[in-house]
Amino acid sequence: xxxQEKSAIxxxxxxxxxxWFNKTVWLHPLIPAGAALPVYNVTFExxxxxxxxxxxxxxxxxxxxxxxxxxxxxxxxRELRPGDTVDIPADVKHWHGAARDSWFSHVAIEVAPEKGPxxxxxxxxxxxxxxxx
Amino acid sequence: xxxQEKSAIxxxxxxxxxxWFNKTVWLHPLIPAGAALPVYNVTFExxxxxxxxxxxxxxxxxxxxxxxxxxxxxxxxRELRPGDTVDIPADVKHWHGAARDSWFSHVAIEVAPEKGPxxxxxxxxxxxxxxxx
Numbered sequence: 001x002x003x004q005e006k007s008a009i010x011x012x013x014x015x016x017x018x019x020w021f022n023k024t025v026w027l028h029p030l031i032p033a034g035a036a037l038p039v040y041n042v043t044f045e046x047x048x049x050x051x052x053x054x055x056x057x058x059x060x061x062x063x064x065x066x067x068x069x070x071x072x073x074x075x076x077x078r079e080l081r082p083g084d085t086v087d088i089p090a091d092v093k094h095w096h097g098a099a100r101d102s103w104f105s106h107v108a109i110e111v112a113p114e115k116g117p118x119x120x121x122x123x124x125x126x127x128x129x130x131x132x133x
Numbered sequence: 134x135x136x137q138e139k140s141a142i143x144x145x146x147x148x149x150x151x152x153w154f155n156k157t158v159w160l161h162p163l164i165p166a167g168a169a170l171p172v173y174n175v176t177f178e179x180x181x182x183x184x185x186x187x188x189x190x191x192x193x194x195x196x197x198x199x200x201x202x203x204x205x206x207x208x209x210x211r212e213l214r215p216g217d218t219v220d221i222p223a224d225v226k227h228w229h230g231a232a233r234d235s236w237f238s239h240v241a242i243e244v245a246p247e248k249g250p251x252x253x254x255x256x257x258x259x260x261x262x263x264x265x266x
Contacts, residue, residue: 031193
């Protein structure tokens, strides 16, 4: 965790307890909830990913450290490295998270948050995750 | 410029010719114009700042490299370093840019871009900028 904290531009923040992640995730509000456009720094420990989910207005990810993945339902996973960005369309089922052997952090920006909260679905199966390189 | 390019997570992009900046600025679209939420990486050469201006929906800045400033009309300038963030309210007159002796880059996210384009005003006077440390 120390190396992760040192390499990151943005603070790692606090441990975030959530049933929608299979391992530990940290959240730091860059622009706090309640602002017109809340922005979070999200840090995943190695092997940590979120469940499949959808955003009603979409979401933008800006990758800042480590190595991870983004996958849309029915498509191959895309590897993510620092500097990569993802424009997640509204209502598209997807997940994101760290590689097995790497910490991973991204800035997350909700698009049109007034359209409502994320819709959480089933976990990503080990049979899908374990084959990723 | 080479050191700036190497230290940056996000690409510096292309030179952006604009009458609203006093020196040279570079723009790289992280999420392109036309998307629901366009996001740009903006890089200022030393001494470069924009004119006073307002955003009709507000803007969020996430500082990634260098040293610079953000100032709202009638308030003291705030020094900005990597990891700092600015939540610029709608319709508040302000400017941002690099310190005299440093490159500076930030991610810029327009809030509610459907409210219309930025409103550009007068240049920041040398008498205001030259006293900044």
